[in-house]
Amino acid sequence: MSSNWCTIESDPAVFSSLIESFGVKNAQLTELYSLDEGTLLSLNESYGKIHGLVFLFKWQGNEATDETDRVSDEDAPEDLFFSRQMITNACATQALLSILLNAKATDDGSDEDNTGAVSLGEILSTLKSFTASFPPDLKGEAIGASDEIREAHNSFARKEAFLVDENKKRIATKDDEVFHFIAYVPHSNGIVYELDGLQNGPINVGSFDNTMELDNGMGDLPWLTVACAAIQKRIEKYQSSEIKFNLMALTQDRRNYIQSKIKAMLEAGLSESDEAISALNMDLMHEEEQRKQWEIENERRRHNYLPFCMELIRALAKSGNLQECTRKAREKTNASGYRGI
Amino acid sequence: MNAELLAMLGGSMPGASSRRENEPKTILSFKAGKMIAERQPSGKYMVTPDQRRGTLEVNWTASSSSSSAGVLKLEWKDRRTRAVVETFPIFPEDDCTYSKVDTGPGREKDRVYLLQYGNASERRIFFWMQEKEEGNQDEEFCIKINTFMADPEEAAAAATGKPKKEKTESKKKSEKSSDADASTGQIQSSELQAIMQGLNTSAGGEGNAAPSPGQVDALSSILGNLGIPQNTNASASTASGNTDDATAPAGSGGLTLSDLQGAMAGLATTSPTSAASASIQAPGPNLADVATSENVIESGILENEEVKQKLIELLPENQRTEEHLMENLRSPQVRQCLASLSAALCDEGMDGFNSILANFSLRPEDGAIAMMSGNPIQAFLDCVLKSVQREKEEEGKNDDAEMK
Numbered sequence: 001m002s003s004n005w006c007t008i009e010s011d012p013a014v015f016s017s018l019i020e021s022f023g024v025k026n027a028q029l030t031e032l033y034s035l036d037e038g039t040l041l042s043l044n045e046s047y048g049k050i051h052g053l054v055f056l057f058k059w060q061g062n063e064a065t066d067e068t069d070r071v072s073d074e075d076a077p078e079d080l081f082f083s084r085q086m087i088t089n090a091c092a093t094q095a096l097l098s099i100l101l102n103a104k105a106t107d108d109g110s111d112e113d114n115t116g117a118v119s120l121g122e123i124l125s126t127l128k129s130f131t132a133s134f135p136p137d138l139k140g141e142a143i144g145a146s147d148e149i150r151e152a153h154n155s156f157a158r159k160e161a162f163l164v165d166e167n168k169k170r171i172a173t174k175d176d177e178v179f180h181f182i183a184y185v186p187h188s189n190g191i192v193y194e195l196d197g198l199q200n201g202p203i204n205v206g207s208f209d210n211t212m213e214l215d216n217g218m219g220d221l222p223w224l225t226v227a228c229a230a231i232q233k234r235i236e237k238y239q240s241s242e243i244k245f246n247l248m249a250l251t252q253d254r255r256n257y258i259q260s261k262i263k264a265m266l267e268a269g270l271s272e273s274d275e276a277i278s279a280l281n282m283d284l285m286h287e288e289e290q291r292k293q294w295e296i297e298n299e300r301r302r303h304n305y306l307p308f309c310m311e312l313i314r315a316l317a318k319s320g321n322l323q324e325c326t327r328k329a330r331e332k333t334n335a336s337g338y339r340g341i
Numbered sequence: 342m343n344a345e346l347l348a349m350l351g352g353s354m355p356g357a358s359s360r361r362e363n364e365p366k367t368i369l370s371f372k373a374g375k376m377i378a379e380r381q382p383s384g385k386y387m388v389t390p391d392q393r394r395g396t397l398e399v400n401w402t403a404s405s406s407s408s409s410a411g412v413l414k415l416e417w418k419d420r421r422t423r424a425v426v427e428t429f430p431i432f433p434e435d436d437c438t439y440s441k442v443d444t445g446p447g448r449e450k451d452r453v454y455l456l457q458y459g460n461a462s463e464r465r466i467f468f469w470m471q472e473k474e475e476g477n478q479d480e481e482f483c484i485k486i487n488t489f490m491a492d493p494e495e496a497a498a499a500a501t502g503k504p505k506k507e508k509t510e511s512k513k514k515s516e517k518s519s520d521a522d523a524s525t526g527q528i529q530s531s532e533l534q535a536i537m538q539g540l541n542t543s544a545g546g547e548g549n550a551a552p553s554p555g556q557v558d559a560l561s562s563i564l565g566n567l568g569i570p571q572n573t574n575a576s577a578s579t580a581s582g583n584t585d586d587a588t589a590p591a592g593s594g595g596l597t598l599s600d601l602q603g604a605m606a607g608l609a610t611t612s613p614t615s616a617a618s619a620s621i622q623a624p625g626p627n628l629a630d631v632a633t634s635e636n637v638i639e640s641g642i643l644e645n646e647e648v649k650q651k652l653i654e655l656l657p658e659n660q661r662t663e664e665h666l667m668e669n670l671r672s673p674q675v676r677q678c679l680a681s682l683s684a685a686l687c688d689e690g691m692d693g694f695n696s697i698l699a700n701f702s703l704r705p706e707d708g709a710i711a712m713m714s715g716n717p718i719q720a721f722l723d724c725v726l727k728s729v730q731r732e733k734e735e736e737g738k739n740d741d742a743e744m745k
Contacts, residue, residue, distance in 0.1 A: 295659075296659070296660065296665075299657040299658070299659055299660065300657055300660075300669065300672055300674040301674060302657075303656075303657040303674065305655075305674060305675055305678035306678060306682065307655045308652060308655035308656065308669075308675070308678075309628075309632065309675065309678050309679050309682060310701055311651055311652055311655055312632050312637065312652065312670075313628070313631075313632060313722070313725055314725060314728075314729055315642045315645075315648045315651070315652070316631075316632065316636075316637070316640055316642060317722075317725045317726050317728075317729040318729045318732075318733070319640055319641065319642050319645070319648075321636075321639075321640035321641075321642065322631075322722060322725070322726060324636075324640070325631045325632065325633075325636040325640065326626060326631050326719075326722060328630075328631075328636060329625075329626035329627065329630035329631040329633075329636075330447060330625070330626045331447070332626075332630050333450065333625060333626050333627065333630060334447050334448075334449050334450070
């Protein structure tokens with residue numbers, strides 16, 4: 001398992017594209033900026049189905065001591081997918097897989113009942129059934145050993161790696177920011193679990209009423225509320241220090257959700273020109289625009305800009321502007337204080 | 342001249358005497374380069390960085406007579422050869438200071454430090470930091486060095502745990518200076534005067550005669566064996582002034598080290614100008630700040646169709662349009678690439694620098710001057726400038742050829 005896993009940027013555009021590259025369909029990531037009820041309601045409303053939450057925070061090496069009160073659930077259900085993290089740089093992929101492999105899924109991509117089920121695709125379906133009876137660390141090993149998953153993950157690697165000699169990469173010190181990802185998923189037994197690959201097992205963070213039907217509009221709100229309460233506790237713990245954290249939801253692909261709503265309305269007898277449908281069409285267009293923008297950004301992330309940058313510098317030199325630009329740059333640096341390279 | 346003498350004086354002490362002392366203990370060390378101060382015809386000093394990768398070590402050698410007495414030395418080592426190139430013995434009475442140098446306006450990124458011998462001494466040595474600063478490292482080193490230099494007990498404390506060796510020779514030495522204070526081994530300044538006078542005479546008088554190597558060695562060994570605080574009086578006078586003091590009682594009108602040096606070498610009393618005249622440059626600036634989208638727009642290069650097309654060709658496959666060109670110029674990815682390029686150029690060990698130059702067919706000699714000043718980014722930019730110049734010349738020639 002000595003093959004290299006690179007660090008990747010944590011961004012919904014990157015992650016959505018990442019899971020697509022695993023073969024997943026009808027799923028995406030979206031960023032949450034708040035944990036309040038309004039945000040959760042809106043999330044529910046816009047995406048239809050939420051499979052899990054990914055909480056990203058700065059990892060403190062001494063976290064283990066704080067976690068003694070959080071015992072992993074020995075009685076965790078067999079069919080709850082939990083894997084121990086075996087590879088540091090893979091933690092983002094690990095968290096995403098924790099959600100995907102626990103989510104309501106279909107193998108064949110069909111979602112006749114519009115339940116918002118995710119289509120796992122071949123790679124992940126195979127992984128799921130293959131590792132079903134494995135203990136957590138073996139599950140982790142299996143993920144680490146998957147060439148397809150690793151290659152997909154690495155295709156989103158941060159580009160600066162290529163300029164620095166592998167051997168010279170700095171070892172992270174306590175001052176370096178090492179981010180850690182944790183997933184929160186609901187289980188059919190009515191419990192919300194915190195899945196942290198660095199812990200021994202899944203952690204029970206609360207129960208919710210899972211007897212509600214999908215149609216009553218509550219959707220995933222019950223479990224989301226429980227998960228957010230647990231996340232809130234974590235955030236409060238870090239309140240004193242300058243902790244950066246991100247929260248994302250792994251949801252159904254919004255475009256599919258909108259389309260299913262439009263379909264339902266048409267079937268109910270509304271006409272195409274109906275205001276409600278027009279509004280949904282606008283939303284759909286907006287989503288498509290965003291996806292196009294994501295694709296452009298991802299293309300930039302994968303692109304080697306070195307020749308472009310060199311040409312830029314050459315052009316500045318040829319036109320006689322290089323000295324001036326350098327002077328301006330120095331001024332700027334001095335004005336803003338020392339800024340190491 | 343000044344530099345040579347300082348180097349000789351500061352150079353490795355004669356073997357015999359140092360072996361008698363206990364082993365030196367390094368109480369502080371960090372990567373730093375030294376700088377060469379050259380006297381210009383104008384009388385001013387030009388300070389340029391010695392590009393060798395080095396380490397500045399603060400070493401404490403306790404004397405066997407007392408654990409709190411000893412010699413503090415700042416030693417500069419060449420990291421490649423692992424040899425000590427320069428040694429600066431420091432006594433509290435030297436009133437040495439180690440401080441950050443203000444290299445002038447627009448140079449806040451410089452990390453140049455100055456070891457200055459006090460009492461209006463001419464003796465000063467500049468260093469430039471060679472390791473990336475973590476937190477307030479530079480400042481902390483500054484404080485530590487000044488502490489050690491001012492207070493031998495601090496230095497001794499930092500070096501505790503070091504075993505002592507009993508050597509009969511060193512005992513003999515402290516007995517020799519019998520009228521000295523036994524615990525500190527202080528030599529009367531009159532004794533020192535006498536020694537110096539003797540040396541002076543054979544040098545053929547005061548002033549400008551260069552000391553012969555033999556004399557300097559003798560002086561070095563005296564200074565080396567002293568290992569003691571000296572009585573000092575601020576005096577930058579030349580040799581003649583010192584001989585007048587010869588009969589002064591101990592404790593007043595004593596010699597300063599700088600007086601000795603002055604007597605030996607007839608050093609110019611013109612002080613070097615402040616380091617504002619230093620030709621060193623701060624590494625940088627970050628290329629991401631050089632090729633900002635604003636700078637690019639202002640430069641007008643995008644009005645040149647040829648340039649535009651060349652750049653567009655190098656964009657991601659699905660973004661090869663004029664509209665995307667501007668977006669890309671502003672993108673975090675381009676900025677990140679420029680920043681990474683800057684970092685790679687500055688990467689210690691030169692591998693990054695060399696491979697980038699090789700990749701883009703740039704000639705290292707074009708950037709040699711900036712490299713020597715410790716600025717790989719400027720060196721890289723100089724290489725690009727020269728390369729572009731050559732390209733223009735070639736094009737000019739080709740045009741001429743075609744016209745014929």
